[in-house]
Amino acid sequence: MSVSTAIPPGSMPSHHPDEALLLDYAAGALGEAESLAVATHLALCPDCRHEVADLESVGGAMLEEIEPAPLSGDSRAAVMARLDEAPPATPRRRPVPVAPGVAGLPLPEPLRSYLGETGPSWRRIMAGVAEHQILAGPDGYRAVLLRIEPEIAMPVHTHRDREHTLVLAGGFTDAFGHFLRGDFSSTDPSVTHQPVADPGEPCICLAITTAPLRLTGRWARFLNPFLR
Amino acid sequence: MGGSSDTSRAGGPASGLEARSLDDLVVDVALRRDRQAFARLFDHFAPRLKAYLARSGADQATAEEVVQDVMLTLWRRADQFDRAQASAGTWIYTIARNRRIDLLRRERRPEIDPSDPLLTPTPDPAADDALMAGEREQRLRAALGQLPREQADLLRMAFFDDKPHSAIAAETRLPLGTVKSRLRLAMVRLRKVLRDNP
Numbered sequence: 001m002s003v004s005t006a007i008p009p010g011s012m013p014s015h016h017p018d019e020a021l022l023l024d025y026a027a028g029a030l031g032e033a034e035s036l037a038v039a040t041h042l043a044l045c046p047d048c049r050h051e052v053a054d055l056e057s058v059g060g061a062m063l064e065e066i067e068p069a070p071l072s073g074d075s076r077a078a079v080m081a082r083l084d085e086a087p088p089a090t091p092r093r094r095p096v097p098v099a100p101g102v103a104g105l106p107l108p109e110p111l112r113s114y115l116g117e118t119g120p121s122w123r124r125i126m127a128g129v130a131e132h133q134i135l136a137g138p139d140g141y142r143a144v145l146l147r148i149e150p151e152i153a154m155p156v157h158t159h160r161d162r163e164h165t166l167v168l169a170g171g172f173t174d175a176f177g178h179f180l181r182g183d184f185s186s187t188d189p190s191v192t193h194q195p196v197a198d199p200g201e202p203c204i205c206l207a208i209t210t211a212p213l214r215l216t217g218r219w220a221r222f223l224n225p226f227l228r
Numbered sequence: 229m230g231g232s233s234d235t236s237r238a239g240g241p242a243s244g245l246e247a248r249s250l251d252d253l254v255v256d257v258a259l260r261r262d263r264q265a266f267a268r269l270f271d272h273f274a275p276r277l278k279a280y281l282a283r284s285g286a287d288q289a290t291a292e293e294v295v296q297d298v299m300l301t302l303w304r305r306a307d308q309f310d311r312a313q314a315s316a317g318t319w320i321y322t323i324a325r326n327r328r329i330d331l332l333r334r335e336r337r338p339e340i341d342p343s344d345p346l347l348t349p350t351p352d353p354a355a356d357d358a359l360m361a362g363e364r365e366q367r368l369r370a371a372l373g374q375l376p377r378e379q380a381d382l383l384r385m386a387f388f389d390d391k392p393h394s395a396i397a398a399e400t401r402l403p404l405g406t407v408k409s410r411l412r413l414a415m416v417r418l419r420k421v422l423r424d425n426p
C-alpha cells in the first residue's frame with residue numbers, strides 16, 4: 001500500500017529550529033548556508049516568522065540603547081548631497097517561477113532562487129541516496145538537497161558540528177520523531193542518529209552539513225571515501 | 229519620486245517637527261521627500277548605526293561608509309516602511325544588519341519573500357496588531373532596562389557583536405547551555421511584553 005504524505009494546505013510544521021538558532025538568524029550571526037535553512041523554514045512556518053519579527057524588534061530597541069558613536073563632521077552633509085542621486089541600478093533578477101519546482105515539488109523562497117530554473121542535478125552518493133550541492137560557505141557549512149528513496153535508512157552517523165535538516169517532500173523518522181514538509185531537525189556532536197525515509201515516495205530535504213558524514217559502525221571504513 | 233518641497237508646510241520649519249516621533253519622520257520622508265525630517269533621522273540613527281557597525285567589527289572608515297549607505301537606503305525605500313509591522317528603529321536595524329552581511333561579510337542573506345505564493349499564511353494576522361509597532365517598542369525598551377545584567381550583556385553580544393551562541397560561549401568562557409538559557413530567559417520576558425495586551 002502506498003502511503004501518501006501530501007500535506008493539507010495551511011498545515012503547520014511541528015518541529016522547529018531552536019530558539020538560539022532563530023536568535024542567531026535574526027541577529028545576522030549565521031552564515032549563508034544555515035541562514036538558508038532557517039529562512040526556508042520561516043516561509044513554511046508562521047509561528048517562527050512571528051518569533052523572528054519579535055527578535056528583530058528586540059534588535060531595534062537595543063539599537064536605541066547603544067552608546068552612540070559620533071560621525072566625522074561632514075558626514076551628514078555628504079549624505080544630504082547625495083539624496084538626489086539616481087539609485088544604483090540593481091539588476092532585477094527574473095523571478096524563478098513557482099512551477100515546476102524540484103520533481104514537481106514547489107519550493108518556497110529563498111530556496112527556489114538558489115536552485116534557479118534548471119533545478120538540481122542529482123549525484124548518487126550511496127545506494128538510495130543522491131545529493132545536489134547548493135552552496136559551500138566560507139564557514140565550512142554546505143547546503144545540499146538530499147533525495148532519499150523510500151524506506152532507505154541513512155547510515156548511522158555522528159556530526160562534528162551541529163547540522164540541520166529541513167524536509168521538503170516525503171518524510172523521515174528518527175529517534176526524535178516523525179518529520180514532514182516544513183519540519184526542521186538539528187543534531188549536534190552528542191547525537192548519533194539514523195533517519196529512515198518514509199515508505200511511498202522519496203524524502204527530499206535541505207541538509208546543512210559541515211563535512212562529509214562521519215560514519216560509525218562496520219561499514220564506516222568502507223563507505224567513508226565515497227561521501228565527499 | 230515627486231520632488232515636492234517643504235514650502236507647503238505652514239508655521240516655519242521647526243514647529244511641529246519637535247513633536248514628531250521617529251516613525252512619523254520616516255513617513256514624512258516617504259510622503260513628502262522631507263529633507264528636514266531626513267536630517268533629524270540622520271542625527272538620531274547615524275551615530276547609533278556607527279556604534280553598531282563598529283561593535284560588529286568594522287573599522288571607523290568602513291563603519292561610516294556603511295552608515296551612509298544605510299541612510300541613503302532609508303531615503304530611497306522610505307515608502308516601504310510599514311509602521312504597523314515594525315518601528316522605525318527595528319526597520320533600520322534590519323537594513324543595517326543586511327548591509328553589514330552584504331558589505332562586511334560579502335555573503336547573501338537568505339530571506340523569505342513576503343509576496344511568495346508558497347508562503348504558508350499566518351492563521352490569524354489580526355492578533356499581532358493589537359499595538360502599533362512604535363508602542364510595542366516603548367514597552368520593550370522599558371523591559372530591556374529591567375533585565376538582569378547577566379542577561380542584558382549576553383543580549384548585546386548576540387545582537388551587536390556578530391557572534392552566534394557558540395562564539396559567545398567561547399568568548400565569555402560560559403558553558404553553551406548557560407548562554408542559551410540566559411538568552412532564553414531574557415526572551416521569555418521580552419516576548420511577554422511584546423505579545424501580551426496591556
Ligand SMILES: [Zn+2]
Binds near residue numbers: 016
Ligand atoms: Zn517553525
